[in-house]
Amino acid sequence: MIKVLKPGLQTTVQDDGRIGYYETGMPPSGALDQYSYGIANMLVGNDKGAACLEITMMGPELAFEKNSTIAITGATIPPKVNGEDVPMWETLEVKAGDVLSFDFVKKGARAYLAVAGGIDVPVIMDSRSTYTLCGIGGYEGRALAADDSLSIGSMKEKDVKIGTSVPEQYIPQFTNKHDIRIIIGLCSYRLTEESKQKFLDLEWTVTPEANRVGYRLKGERLDFVPREQPFGAGSNPSNVVDLGYPIGSIQIPDGVEPIALLNDAVTGGGYATVATIISTDLNRIAQAKTNEKIKFVSVTLEEALEARKETKQNLEEIRNLIHTN
Amino acid sequence: MNDFITRYSYGGDEFIFVEMSEDMNLEVNFQAMAITEKLKKKNIPGVLDICPSNASYMVRYNPDELAADDLINELKQLESSVENLDDVVINSRLVDVPVLFEDPWTHEAVMQFRDRHQDPESTDIEYAARINGYDSKEEFIEAITGSPFLVSMIGFVPGLPFCFQIVPREKQIEVPKYVRPRTFTPERCFGFGGGFSVVYPVQGAGGYQMFGISATPVFDKEQKLPDFQESMVFPRQGDIFRYRSVSREEYDAIREQVEAGTFEYRKKEFQFKPDDVLKDPDAFSQEVLRRLYND
Numbered sequence: 001m002i003k004v005l006k007p008g009l010q011t012t013v014q015d016d017g018r019i020g021y022y023e024t025g026m027p028p029s030g031a032l033d034q035y036s037y038g039i040a041n042m043l044v045g046n047d048k049g050a051a052c053l054e055i056t057m058m059g060p061e062l063a064f065e066k067n068s069t070i071a072i073t074g075a076t077i078p079p080k081v082n083g084e085d086v087p088m089w090e091t092l093e094v095k096a097g098d099v100l101s102f103d104f105v106k107k108g109a110r111a112y113l114a115v116a117g118g119i120d121v122p123v124i125m126d127s128r129s130t131y132t133l134c135g136i137g138g139y140e141g142r143a144l145a146a147d148d149s150l151s152i153g154s155m156k157e158k159d160v161k162i163g164t165s166v167p168e169q170y171i172p173q174f175t176n177k178h179d180i181r182i183i184i185g186l187c188s189y190r191l192t193e194e195s196k197q198k199f200l201d202l203e204w205t206v207t208p209e210a211n212r213v214g215y216r217l218k219g220e221r222l223d224f225v226p227r228e229q230p231f232g233a234g235s236n237p238s239n240v241v242d243l244g245y246p247i248g249s250i251q252i253p254d255g256v257e258p259i260a261l262l263n264d265a266v267t268g269g270g271y272a273t274v275a276t277i278i279s280t281d282l283n284r285i286a287q288a289k290t291n292e293k294i295k296f297v298s299v300t301l302e303e304a305l306e307a308r309k310e311t312k313q314n315l316e317e318i319r320n321l322i323h324t325n
Numbered sequence: 326m327n328d329f330i331t332r333y334s335y336g337g338d339e340f341i342f343v344e345m346s347e348d349m350n351l352e353v354n355f356q357a358m359a360i361t362e363k364l365k366k367k368n369i370p371g372v373l374d375i376c377p378s379n380a381s382y383m384v385r386y387n388p389d390e391l392a393a394d395d396l397i398n399e400l401k402q403l404e405s406s407v408e409n410l411d412d413v414v415i416n417s418r419l420v421d422v423p424v425l426f427e428d429p430w431t432h433e434a435v436m437q438f439r440d441r442h443q444d445p446e447s448t449d450i451e452y453a454a455r456i457n458g459y460d461s462k463e464e465f466i467e468a469i470t471g472s473p474f475l476v477s478m479i480g481f482v483p484g485l486p487f488c489f490q491i492v493p494r495e496k497q498i499e500v501p502k503y504v505r506p507r508t509f510t511p512e513r514c515f516g517f518g519g520g521f522s523v524v525y526p527v528q529g530a531g532g533y534q535m536f537g538i539s540a541t542p543v544f545d546k547e548q549k550l551p552d553f554q555e556s557m558v559f560p561r562q563g564d565i566f567r568y569r570s571v572s573r574e575e576y577d578a579i580r581e582q583v584e585a586g587t588f589e590y591r592k593k594e595f596q597f598k599p600d601d602v603l604k605d606p607d608a609f610s611q612e613v614l615r616r617l618y619n620d
Contacts, residue, residue, distance in 0.1 A: 019373055019374065019385075020373060021374075021483075022374035022385060023374060023375060023376040023377065023479060023480075023562075024479055024483055024557075024558045025479050025482050025483040025484055025526075026558075133482065133527065133529060134482065134483055134527055134544070134546060136483075136557075141546075182337075183335050183337050183338070185335050185336065185342070186334050186342050230346075230347040230348030230349070231348040231350070231497070231499065231520060232348055232349030232380075232489070232519045232520030232521065233347070233348070233349070233519050234500075234501050234502045234518055234519035235501040235502075236504075239502065239519065241346075241347065241348065241349045241379050241380045241381075241519065241520070242378065242478060242480075242481075242487055242521060243342075243344070243379065243380070243381045243383075244381065244382065244383035244480060246336030246337055246340035246383065247337075247339070247340070247385075249337075249340075253506070254505075266480070266482060267480040267481060267482075268376070268378055268478065268481055269481050270502065270518065270519055273336075276335070276336040276337035276340065277337060278337050278338050279337060279338050279339050301338060301393060304337065304338040305388055312389070
């Protein structure tokens with residue numbers, strides 16, 4: 001068992017997501033930064049898909065009731081065991097009675113804590129991920145609170161030597177400016193050519209509304225091509241007949257403040273969507289914080305697939321390094 | 326069918342978004358329903374999620390297993406195979422959904438967000454009745470409850486049914502969405518935005534005009550009620566919902582049954598062909614009501 005002494009700002013149980021229920025309106029949830037999450041599991045020898053803790057901005061304080069193997073990846077949030085600094089991106093051991101705590105986050109926004117065996121909560125619709133809006137999954141459908149007790153599961157597939165670490169070149173460098181690659185499309189025909197260009201040229205600022213549902217961004221107003229609104233859409237030029245929203249899609253309600261939708265977002269609605277963040281860069285936008293800058297870079301599907309392949313290859317290389325250590 | 330040419334678009338590297346029409350009409354909804362149904366039956370490896378919506382649909386796929394353009398080619402073939410809807414049969418349920426219009430809880434939310442509304446001096450239902458040309462709220466409620474709605478899409482949050490009324494175009498109600506979305510909507514609120522009515526499954530944000538509250542849930546995470554044994558989500562695309570205006574007394578009585586876990590929707594299994602609806606929506610609606618309440 002792991003006892004939660006302090007919950008942190010928002011710590012939730014997440015895995016690789018709830019896939020296959022989107023048509024009922026159920027978003028996938030799951031770790032926002034799947035890259036860091038994946039590596040955390042590798043470092044403790046877990047099966048792909050074991051549940052971890054996703055830590056946002058401010059870490060929890062956790063007491064371990066038995067000897068465990070753990071790893072922390074993602075945002076730079078210096079971890080301490082019994083007050084002593086311990087490294088991130090490395091296989092660590094904690095003893096019964098040890099307390100894990102964290103310093104303030106330095107870079108990035110979300111860290112992942114994996115425990116050998118995985119966090120054991122009930123599987124709901126093929127996933128242990130927390131979807132707080134409807135109170136589904138995770139630990140009682142919510143973020144952790146003080147005095148919660150987390151059980152450890154049995155999803156360990158192999159032993160990893162304590163001290164195994166991830167080579168520097170595979171560790172993402174989190175900055176305060178983020179180039180996020182997108183594929184333009186969906187309802188982008190609704191934007192004027194000038195606004196489409198502006199969308200790409202502007203440096204957008206992350207507003208305080210930046211969470212697992214999505215990121216709202218501040219910049220300048222964008223304009224839609226004037227038209228007589230089609231039947232059923234609603235009267236605002238940013239309205240369309242309600243449709244599905246891809247994960248990572250970007251909508252611009254009323255032309256102000258684009259919203260990039262993430263893993264806990266609504267699955268559909270009536271705003272024109274103009275682009276979608278490529279799967280690889282969903283991991284990266286998740287590490288952006290309020291007041292940091294985002295620039296959208298338009299890429300082709302081929303470029304998106306190339307980036308996806310590269311990430312997959314990196315993960316494969318890391319897995320081999322860790323498991324042959 | 327209109328002369329709109331379907332737009333196929335990449336939603337990043339994991340989604341294909343297909344927009345079949347910019348305006349809402351039943352024919353396009355039936356076509357999208359038929360395409361996604363056929364796609365499901367094909368069980369193509371790499372297809373992860375098939376999400377039919379109102380006048381469009383979306384497919385989530387794994388690009389490591391399935392190439393986007395191969396999927397699009399498949400979808401184009403399916404599209405041409407459903408141009409003629411003659412052989413399409415929709416498995417539906419006729420469902421009675423009791424609604425308390427202008428209830429106190431929704432009214433409180435309506436008043437809380439007047440500053441985000443087109444017409445801060447009216448309530449949502451007064452405003453919607455007026456701009457749709459009705460002389461009174463009562464006549465407007467009569468229009469909403471007089472003909473049933475097709476569940477044309479599920480989404481936004483788990484279990485939210487987008488419902489499109491089965492009436493000729495000239496009788497269809499249309500209302501704008503809030504000027505700025507609300508941060509609060511009561512659970513089970515009956516709302517209307519654009520050409521669609523909805524029941525909000527859970528409390529949360531929303532932008533539709535708020536007219537009342539459904540006595541019965543569309544989402545039940547505990548799966549306590551008999552109608553939710555198989556899924557937390559009750560509505561299915563293709564269902565036909567009749568929103569029936571109820572008194573406060575009936576509302577309270579139904580709420581007691583829901584709380585006790587005994588409530589079951591009045592519903593009938595029903596099959597129909599798109600053409601039954603398209604050629605005479607009024608006659609179809611009256612037939613549906615007769616079947617639901619009399620047979």
